[in-house]
Amino acid sequence: MEHWALSLPDVDATPETAYGPLTDEEERQLTEAHRAVDNRRTAQWMLGFSLEVVRRRRLHRGDGTRTWDQYLTQEHDVSTSEADRLQKTWRLAQAVQTELGRPVPDSHLRKLQTYAERTSDEQAARDYTALYWAHQQEGRRLVATQIQHRVTKAVEAAKGVSDPTERTRAVAAAWAHAPEELMAPAPVPEQRTGEANDSPPTDPVYAALRQLQAARAAIERAAGSEGARRTRTGEEAQCQQDTIRRIGRALSKVKVAGDLIEDAEVVEG
Structure with a gap:
């Protein structure tokens, strides 16, 4: 090598020995x-x-x-x-x-294949690329469950459309306007025989992430409030911005443990 x-x-x-920016x-x-x-x-x-x-x-x-x-x-x-x-x-x-x-990661490819079969490889490639770059611009990762969500919505929208050309258009249009699913539904753990099901039906990490997303939306609304902007000093704005960045850096260091799952891939910039 x-x-x-x-x-x-x-x-x-x-x-x-290794800290801070690369x-x-x-x-x-x-x-x-x-x-x-x-x-x-x-x-x-x-x-x-x-x-x-x-x-x-x-x-x-x-x-x-x-x-x-x-x-x-x-x-x-x-x-x-x-x-x-x-x-x-x-x-x-x-x-x-x-x-x-x-x-493309294999896990993304598997989810995208159904959409390609309903439209074309070229159409699927263009739409996937647009979705990928949209996530990159927002600083978010694109995961396979989000692709599956769009494919499911797109396929459902074309049910009952008999004309092949119209069906392809309906699938592509539904993909473009599918609401974003920020988090995948948490799987329900299987209950073992003879074991009491005391655990909650959802992964607590998902619940915490949903709260985090709600908090982010609230901060964005507050930061964009015209009334608050008029009364906020430059020093206060900088302090708030620094706090947000510190929280972001702290969250980026959180490690989520779990069993290794084959093809659980993401696309990163």
């Missing part, structure tokens, strides 16, 4: 790490393209006796269903990467 600009430190960084060297290391993730995602859809080439040209047969399933197991160690999914989604993944300028 000598050609790779990413390297492990001699000694792990600690809060005492240095230029740290920014370079982070960029390189993100590039590795992007390369992995690009390789994923390129695998789907390659598998389709092998299948449609029957290159899998080898000496003439090897089946498609045998080829997948021997050469790639993937199941037939996973190979089918990769072949089904690579065009959408390529379209999004072309439009966005970076590969």
